[in-house]
Amino acid sequence: MMEKDKNKIDEIFKDGLSDxxxxxxxxxxxxxxxxxxxxxxxxxRKIVLLITLATTVAAVLIAxxxxxxxxxxxxxxxxxxxxxxxxxxxxxxxxxxxxxxENLRHEPEQDLGxxxxxxxxxxxxxxxxxxxxxxxxxxxxxxxxxxNLTRIQDGKQETTxxxxxxxxxxxxxxxxNLKEEPIEGIGERxxxxxxxxxxxxxxxxxxxxxxxxxxxxPDLTSVRGAGKSSLSENVGLAYSYPLAKGFHVSVGATYAxxxxxxxxxxxxxxxxxxxxxxxSNVSAVCDVLDVPLTASYTVLKSKNVKFNVSAGLSSYFMLxxxxxxDYEGGGSYxxxxxxxxxxxxxxxxxxxxxxxxxVSIEKKINDKIxxxxxxxxxxxLTGIGYGNVDLESKGVAFTLGxxx
Amino acid sequence: xxxxxxxxxxxxxxxxxxxxxxxxxKDLYTIYYAMSLGICLRYxxxxxxxxxxxxxxxxxxxxxxxxxxxxxxxxxxIKKIMTNTAIDFYRAKIKQGFLLDVSLYEHxxxxxxxxxxxxxxxxxxxxxQQLPPAYRTVFNLYAIDGxxxxxxxxxxxxxxxxxxxxxxxxxxxxxxxxxxxxxKFGKTQEKx
Numbered sequence: 301m302m303e304k305d306k307n308k309i310d311e312i313f314k315d316g317l318s319d320x321x322x323x324x325x326x327x328x329x330x331x332x333x334x335x336x337x338x339x340x341x342x343x344x345r346k347i348v349l350l351i352t353l354a355t356t357v358a359a360v361l362i363a364x365x366x367x368x369x370x371x372x373x374x375x376x377x378x379x380x381x382x383x384x385x386x387x388x389x390x391x392x393x394x395x396x397x398x399x400x401x402e403n404l405r406h407e408p409e410q411d412l413g414x415x416x417x418x419x420x421x422x423x424x425x426x427x428x429x430x431x432x433x434x435x436x437x438x439x440x441x442x443x444x445x446x447x448n449l450t451r452i453q454d455g456k457q458e459t460t461x462x463x464x465x466x467x468x469x470x471x472x473x474x475x476x477n478l479k480e481e482p483i484e485g486i487g488e489r490x491x492x493x494x495x496x497x498x499x500x501x502x503x504x505x506x507x508x509x510x511x512x513x514x515x516x517x518p519d520l521t522s523v524r525g526a527g528k529s530s531l532s533e534n535v536g537l538a539y540s541y542p543l544a545k546g547f548h549v550s551v552g553a554t555y556a557x558x559x560x561x562x563x564x565x566x567x568x569x570x571x572x573x574x575x576x577x578x579x580s581n582v583s584a585v586c587d588v589l590d591v592p593l594t595a596s597y598t599v600l601k602s603k604n605v606k607f608n609v610s611a612g613l614s615s616y617f618m619l620x621x622x623x624x625x626d627y628e629g630g631g632s633y634x635x636x637x638x639x640x641x642x643x644x645x646x647x648x649x650x651x652x653x654x655x656x657x658x659v660s661i662e663k664k665i666n667d668k669i670x671x672x673x674x675x676x677x678x679x680x681l682t683g684i685g686y687g688n689v690d691l692e693s694k695g696v697a698f699t700l701g702x703x704x
Numbered sequence: 705x706x707x708x709x710x711x712x713x714x715x716x717x718x719x720x721x722x723x724x725x726x727x728x729x730k731d732l733y734t735i736y737y738a739m740s741l742g743i744c745l746r747y748x749x750x751x752x753x754x755x756x757x758x759x760x761x762x763x764x765x766x767x768x769x770x771x772x773x774x775x776x777x778x779x780x781x782i783k784k785i786m787t788n789t790a791i792d793f794y795r796a797k798i799k800q801g802f803l804l805d806v807s808l809y810e811h812x813x814x815x816x817x818x819x820x821x822x823x824x825x826x827x828x829x830x831x832x833q834q835l836p837p838a839y840r841t842v843f844n845l846y847a848i849d850g851x852x853x854x855x856x857x858x859x860x861x862x863x864x865x866x867x868x869x870x871x872x873x874x875x876x877x878x879x880x881x882x883x884x885x886x887x888k889f890g891k892t893q894e895k896x
Contacts, residue, residue: 309847313847316828318742
């Protein structure tokens, strides 16, 4: 009996609530449609972010390998000098002034890099003097090994001399007739002849130097899809560090005053205020600290002009956001006025939330100073600011760089 | 009008949804709008919550359309998604239960009199929406959607006994609400 009664209630509600018809409401579809659009944008942003990250990683890896390769080559500088127009052993042997010991040829290469002179203890009774090439080679090796004292044993007679640290900027070395000249003091004489003008390190430094740049310029800021762009200003500093020939990483800080206008439908605030009526348009003025981290590659380079391409990620720190909501036909969430102002201070940060692409042309004024022009595009990877809008910027920056 | 079986047109719409074709998505939404909103309203506290559940449910439908098995009726699949979305919406409250003065609502109908006053959809919906989420969900699942206590227990993560108890309390409270509203529904007797 009791069970039957219970079923009766169930039946009443099942019959009454099951078959029901509602008129389709377009506004409900619009809600889900905007959510689907936002989800698609998020998906695209993720793809752009992944591509940007992959590009940056690839650029850094390429730079690393090129740099490593250069380091490897610099260790092989000895071979380069040997391949230069130094008098050949053959030539030395032909003029009959030097008698070279056969066993010198078989010394392992890695030992050459660490030991300046191998003391010769041969059994020949004649004057055994290392070949000229051998001497020059060893003098250079001393620089690598940073050893300043060398001792030569010459049969019964022991000759000791010191060769000062020598660095060469010349590839062609003159010949010496060791037979006619005394071996003592040869180091000092060589040092006097080959006074270095610049060290190898200094030469490299000149090629790839850190640069601090001051930049200033306008951009056109807009909410993607809104079709309205407003002029904004940027001013900032950037520091560029060379990773390898042509490759730089840069970090900077740019203060930007971003102005943008759009319809309210582009706004999807996380915590929307209670509104009796939705605004029609929004005007925004935002103070933004833009911190970019980019990788650059010098595509073209002449004596005074460089052409670079850059890609990276920017972080936006929203210092101050001021939104003016405009209402059609009056009325707002706070009263009956036609517009309402909403301010947010320091609440929104978007770490690596913007993809940053640019090209730049730099002209060298002198050894230290260069000027440049840098068109750039900043694409959002996440919603920016209180309204979570897709904020894009396209502009140009004028740069003044100083090499360190 | 809902798609009752997977015909050629339905397949075309569903495949369009696979490709995230907005027009196909809107067609699907339009077809299942009434059915889905009906479910959401039954499980929700109010219309606002129901619309949120509807929105979330359709978002899940579009995002998970690739998981749909064409061998089964699409309406069953979408109904299940809406039901689960509604359960998730109130899950914390459902598990938490609801503290009530049980004696007040422990009614049992002792006579099999028929309803003397016809209730319309709005009246019934209003009554169901007055139930606490824990009772309402079990009542909806058992009485209207046809699930058994064991299934309900698994779906809600509650004991079978709790499911039975909540159903009983839901019925009692509905009777009580009817009485308050002056609906004559036989004679009820307060449980000792």
